[in-house]
Every structure is written in structure tokens, then in C-alpha cells.
């Protein structure tokens with residue numbers, strides 16, 4: 001069979017679910033009850049990288065915590081970025097229950113109040129004049145709606161996106177994504193015209209320019225990463241859209257002025273700018289949207305994940321009113337397009353984020369967390385770079401600061417030690433400890449989590 005003989009794809013996301021360290025951790029952590037559930041999962045689910053076979057089990061999720069079937073509790077600094085308001089927020093559960101009693105479903109030919117109220121609310125909180133919306137059940141679908149709108153609006157089909165980006169697992173979303181695991185070998189032909197360029201990544205500039213302690217040296221690089229987007233726009237001459245995460249989830253933040261430069265290049269070449277804010281939207285980076293940091297308004301903004309409050313699946317594409325140009329067609333004809341329960345969840349989630357000042361919390365506690373990681377960097381020479389914004393931050397581990405050789409094994413060791421001590425997070429790109437806590441996190445919980453990271457580093461990495 002082709003699949004089994006194909007080479008394993010390069011690993012960019014998450015921990016490898018078959019690594020020796022994982023096997024060892026599982027052997028000393030799981031009891032018979034856990035093993036049985038994990039075996040059932042592996043028996044019935046299709047195996048795929050970064051999910052089945054699973055890391056562990058889960059029986060409870062509450063606030064910032066998850067708990068396995070054996071009663072081990074973990075502060076969840078991963079949460080797939082759905083848990084902005086914490087798991088099982090009482091106000092959200094009550095709103096969902098009430099909505100299910102009042103109107104559990106709406107066939108999409110019928111307007112319903114929660115769906116229109118959420119659409120209005122999103123237009124109010126989004127940057128610029130983004131004000132027309134379509135809802136989907138997942139982020140990948142919403143990305144593909146945006147791609148279709150870009151085609152209709154420009155009469156072009158080509159796109160420019162970043163290598164290493166993830167935009168979803170559907171064929172269209174994987175075509176603009178840049179990770180082997182979702183697009184290469186067994187996957188087969190993808191959309192045509194999906195050009196990719198190297199992303200901004202100042203600590204590891206793909207164009208080879210040196211950084212200064214993680215910061216770009218703009219006098220040397222002249223922001224080649226942004227210029228290259230312009231270059232491809234010019235060479236192709238008929239690109240419909242540039243699509244990207246404004247703040248990469250790795251996490252890499254853009255060099256100052258990057259998005260302004262790309263925005264003006266798009267305008268000059270008649271291309272639209274689509275921001276994928278599926279993980280970053282609704283406050284993760286310490287502003288309501290990551291693009292607010294860069295003061296750039298896209299033509300389309302896609303959000304998802306936390307929009308359903310960590311309970312229900314809903315995503316959205318939000319566009320400028322001038323892009324409402326394909327009324328004769330059906331780009332987002334999804335069964336749950338106007339589901340009153342998922343849209344009620346979205347509306348209530350935003351209310352909670354506003355009432356509890358969660359965006360401000362992410363900004364303040366996130367800044368202090370980055371300071372604390374920088375203090376650890378002074379202590380542990382294996383921390384090569386600390387970066388992030390708000391509650392999307394991380395530390396990249398290296399074998400040597402000079403060579404920057406990635407310390408993948410060390411990252412795994414730290415990860416499993418942290419799990420042992422009650423902290424869950426995700427490793428990205430093999431060597432970056434990536435932390436994305438819920439926005440309801442308290443200072444005490446943040447201190448506790450970072451002390452665990454400090455201890456795990458102390459035990460695994462020489463000072």
C-alpha cells in the first residue's frame with residue numbers, strides 16, 4: 001500500500017506520538033484503566049500523527065485544568081487554543097442550555113436571533129470595516145470560504161502563503177498550508193496556484209540574516225521576508241490573495257512594520273489580504289486580534305477555536321462589505337451555518353471575554369511570563385530564544401547558542417518532566433516549548449506553571 005511505504009513527513013507540529021520518551025512516560029504513568037481506554041482509542045480511531053495513538057486520557061476539564069481517568073491533574077497550557085474562557089464556564093453552560101430549550105436548531109433558510117446577534121457583535125469588535133460574515137463548523141472550512149471569496153472578488157485564483165503555516169486539514173486549507181504532514185506524499189494533488197514563501201522567523205531567519213537576541217536587524221536584512229512577498233506578487237502579477245497568520249503560532253511575532261509592508265504590496269498588486277486568526281483571535285495575544293498589534297486591517301479575517309467557548313465547534317469568516325459579491329453562488333452552504341446553539345455560544349463567549357477583562361489579563365500576565373522566561377534564559381544556556389505576545393509565548397531550546405542546533409530531545413525531556421509535575425503544553429517545531437494558557441489564568445497559576453518549567457529545566461538542562 002502506498003501510504004505505508006511513503007517516507008514519514010517532516011515533523012513540525014506537536015510531539016511525536018511514537019517517540020521513545022513517550023513510550024517510557026506512558027509505561028510509568030498509565031495504570032490498567034488508562035491503558036484500556038488508550039487501547040480502545042487506538043483500536044477504533046484511524047491513526048494519525050499528533051492525535052491517535054493518544055498521549056494520555058482525559059476525564060474532566062474545568063477552568064484551566066484537565067484531569068485524566070486516574071485523577072492526575074494538569075494545568076492546560078495548550079487547550080488547542082479553544083479554552084480562552086476556561087473549560088465549562090458556568091455562564092456559557094447556562095446560556096447553551098437555555099438556547100437548547102428555546103430554539104435548538106435553525107434550518108439556514110430561517111433567520112434566527114442568536115446568529116444575527118453574533119454576526120453583529122463580530123462586526124463591532126473586529127478591526128476596520130470587516131462586517132459581513134459566514135459561519136462554518138470548523139476553521140479549515142472557513143479558510144476555504146475565504147479562498148473562494150478571494151477568487152470571486154479578484155477573478156484570480158493564485159495565493160501566496162507561508163511555508164510551515166497551518167491553515168487546516170481540508171484540501172484547500174492544506175494547499176495554502178506549509179507543513180508536509182498535511183500536504184505531501186500520500187495526500188496527492190492539491191489546489192494549483194498556491195505559491196509559498198519563507199515566513200518571518202527572526203531567530204532563525206530563512207533568508208540567512210543574523211538576529212540580535214531574537215530581534216531582527218532591519219538595517220542588515222531590510223525586511224527581506226516582506227520584500228519577498230512583494231517580489232512574488234509582482235512576478236506572478238495575478239495573485240488573488242496573501243493568506244497568513246498575523247502572529248505565527250510557533251510562536252514567531254512579525255518584525256515591526258512587516259504587515260504594513262505586505263498590506264501595501266497587496267494593494268499595489270490587486271491582491272487581498274486574509275488573516276487566519278483561528279488560534280489568535282478573541283484576545284490570545286493580549287489584543288482582541290493579533291493584527292491589532294500591527295495596526296493592519298485585512299480584507300478578510302478568519303476565526304474559530306475559542307469562538308465556541310471551548311464547548312462547541314464554530315468558526316467564522318468576516319469580510320469587508322464590498323466583498324459581498326457572490327450572492328448567486330453558495331460558498332458557505334454549511335448545515336450549521338446559522339445554528340442558534342453554536343452562535344449563542346459564540347456571543348456568550350465574547351460577553352465573558354469582555355466582562356472579565358480577559359484580553360487585558362492575557363496582555364499583563366503574558367508580559368510577566370515572558371519576563372520570567374527571560375530570567376530563565378539567563379540561567380539555562382539551552383534556552384536560545386524566548387518570544388511571544390500575550391498568552392501565546394514560548395522558549396526555543398538549543399544545544400548551543402552559537403550554532404542554534406535544535407535541542408529536540410531536551411525539549412521532550414522537559415515536556416515529560418512538566419507533565420509529571422502537572423503542567424501540559426505543546427512542543428512546536430520539535431524544540432520550542434509553546435505555552436498557550438486560557439485567558440482566565442490567575443497570576444498564582446501562571447507562577448505555579450512557570451515554576452514547574454523552571455524545575456524541569458533545572459533537572460534536565462545544565463545551568
Ligand SMILES: Cc1ncc(COP(=O)(O)O)c(C=O)c1O
Pocket residue numbers: 137138139140141143166167168169245249276278279304305315
Ligand atoms: C492557524 C490555524 N488555522 C486553521 C486551523 C484549522 O482549524 P480547524 O481545526 O477548526 O479546522 C487551525 C487549527 O489548529 C489553526 O491553528
